[in-house]
Amino acid sequence: ETGVTQSPTHLIKTRGQQVTLRCSSQSGHNTVSWYQQALGQGPQFIFQYYREEENGRGNFPPRFSGLQFPNYSSELNVNALELDDSALYLCASTQAGTPLHFGNGTRLTVT
């Protein structure tokens, strides 16, 4: 039990659509980070939110955006989906830059 819950677990979307992925944490850590894990690869850092503000971003285009709420839950939004966006999306409660607890992820398939 990691205390980090992601929903949905699986999702199928069509190219060009928009998607919202959700993450909630019981840990109380005020920082959440999101990662994209393509099949057979290590996770890649998308961005990090601290106290509802984005305070770090990886090499991802602006169509990847996020929100963090006062209760530390978070959303990842992806617009104009592309086939290459198919991946496992992971969120993690994060402390001092260290992702401590990952959720089980959302598997996104773009067709």
Next chain:
Amino acid sequence: AQSVTQPDIHITVSEGASLELRCNYSYGATPYLFWYVQSPGQGLQLLLKYFSGDTLVQGIKGFEAEFKRSQSSFNLRKPSVHWSDAAEYFCAVVTGGGADGLTFGKGTHLIIQP
């Protein structure tokens, strides 16, 4: 930019045997180093981390790792593996305050033979 190399894509070990998973990083200063494990269909679990101090770090589940600056390595070890250790293992590095996120290696898939 920092990078992480895990040279072994797959490793097969007999149950009860010792294990060493290799990790090399590329970064000018001393990085913060991590090992995570991922079981099928699961998220990642933090095994251990190195920030500074003692170069031999103890983690959960009987794992340890040793930071060797001269070799730019942070290898993960376990003296005796169990079938439940079969999983994907990722080495990762972060620099600075962590706002740039972790840079992960591509992972090593560990197979345990009975």
